[in-house]
Amino acid sequence: MSELLITIHDVTPALAPRVETIWRLCESRGVVPGLLVVPDWHGVAAIESEAGFGSWLRARAAEGAEILLHGERHDEVGSPRTRRDELRAFGKTNMEGEFLTLDYAAARERIDRGVARLRAMGLDPVGFVPPAWLAKPATHAAVRDAGLHVSEDDGAVYVHAPERTWRSPVVRWSGRGAVRAYGSVAFERLRWWFQRGEPVVRIALHPGDLAHPATAASIERGLDAWLSVRKQTFYRALK
Ligand SMILES: [Zn+2]
Numbered sequence: 001m002s003e004l005l006i007t008i009h010d011v012t013p014a015l016a017p018r019v020e021t022i023w024r025l026c027e028s029r030g031v032v033p034g035l036l037v038v039p040d041w042h043g044v045a046a047i048e049s050e051a052g053f054g055s056w057l058r059a060r061a062a063e064g065a066e067i068l069l070h071g072e073r074h075d076e077v078g079s080p081r082t083r084r085d086e087l088r089a090f091g092k093t094n095m096e097g098e099f100l101t102l103d104y105a106a107a108r109e110r111i112d113r114g115v116a117r118l119r120a121m122g123l124d125p126v127g128f129v130p131p132a133w134l135a136k137p138a139t140h141a142a143v144r145d146a147g148l149h150v151s152e153d154d155g156a157v158y159v160h161a162p163e164r165t166w167r168s169p170v171v172r173w174s175g176r177g178a179v180r181a182y183g184s185v186a187f188e189r190l191r192w193w194f195q196r197g198e199p200v201v202r203i204a205l206h207p208g209d210l211a212h213p214a215t216a217a218s219i220e221r222g223l224d225a226w227l228s229v230r231k232q233t234f235y236r237a238l239k
Contacts, residue, residue, distance in 0.1 A: 003233035004226055005157070005168070005202045007034040009070060009129070012041035013053045018207035022219075023060070026205075029223055031232050032063060033205065036070035036129050039117045043073050047117065054121050066235055067123045069148075071098040071131040072110040079106075093132035094176070100130075104138035111139075111146045126235050127151055133170070150235045157200065159238050166238060168200040171226065173219055175211035185218040192225060200238070201230065 008022050019035075026033045035057065040046050047053060061067055079101045081089065089097050099107055111128055118125050127150035128143045135153065143151040144160040151158050157166040171191050174180040195201065203226060209215045 002230050003200055004230040005034065005200060005235065006031050006223075006232055007036055007068070007129075007202070007204055009036045009204055009206045010038060010041070010074065010208070011035045011057075011070070012038045012045050012074075013047065013050045014041045014045035015207040016050075016053060016056075018210050020056075021210060022205050022207065025220060025223065029227060031223070031227070032065050034066040034068055034126075034235065035060060036068045037118060037123075037125075038070050038072070038074045038131075039114045040073045042075050043077065047121065058122050061123055064234075066127075067118060067125045068150075068235070069111065069114045069118060069125045069128045072114050074098050074131045076100065089132070089134055092134060097132040097134035098130070099135035099139050100132075102136070102139060104142055107135070107139040108142035108145065111142050111148075115146060115148070150238065152202075157202070157235070157238060164239065166200050167198065168202050169195040169198055170202045170204050171222060172204040172206065173209045173215040173222075175206075175208045175215040178212065178214075181212035181214045185214050188218055188222050192222075196229065200233070201226065 006026065008019055011019050037047065074096055076095045076097055081101055085101050089100055115125055125148060127148050129152055130139055133154040140151045140158050149160060154170050155167065157168050169191055171188055173184040173188065205219055209219050
């Protein structure tokens with residue numbers, strides 16, 4: 001197996017123009033990316049608030065795009081970190097690890113609420129990805145118990161029924177400032193050279209990648225390079 005999971009993260013009405021731009025980049029390459037939907041981005045952008053957004057999502061799902069729940073609000077407001085959480089999140093996110101601190105009950109509650117909101121819009125989520133890939137093992141158990149097929153962190157994809165772990169590197173960029181932007185462009189090349197042989201590779205595209213010209217160019221180059229040696233697969237096909 002030599003396949004590629006391709007997703008767009010941070011799908012919210014708040015970032016809709018950039019999400020649509022990235023969708024078109026994928027579409028022009030024959031790729032149907034999975035969409036990681038945030039029901040209430042930063043507590044200010046409910047997915048139900050714009051009717052056009054809901055119909056855009058349903059149209060993409062009808063074209064075969066997988067829908068994944070991606071947190072509830074995405075940021076950590078209202079969920080203070082312990083020192084251990086600080087250590088686990090060090091260098092990984094700018095306070096966008098909503099599930100970093102959550103125990104089973106809190107994680108399960110947010111996942112159930114999010115799944116219900118997506119279903120109420122006519123969408124059928126296949127899995128859950130915690131913001132910044134940060135969560136305790138309890139979150140993955142909550143995803144399984146909520147009846148979703150997959151969850152993931154930055155090292156693996158977890159299939160829940162029956163249980164199976166797919167080790168899988170994530171190719172991703174960061175357009176947050178020049179240092180991160182050029183650093184992430186270099187990292188993409190390193191993954192290309194050293195992780196090309198992994199059975200499942202993920203490409204995670206973010207609206208923020210378009211914020212810096214270096215990352216905006218690199219996501220297109222990266223997509224072309226990876227698609228030249230692998231074909232797109234889908235979470236629902238992972239067993
Ligand atoms: Zn995210």
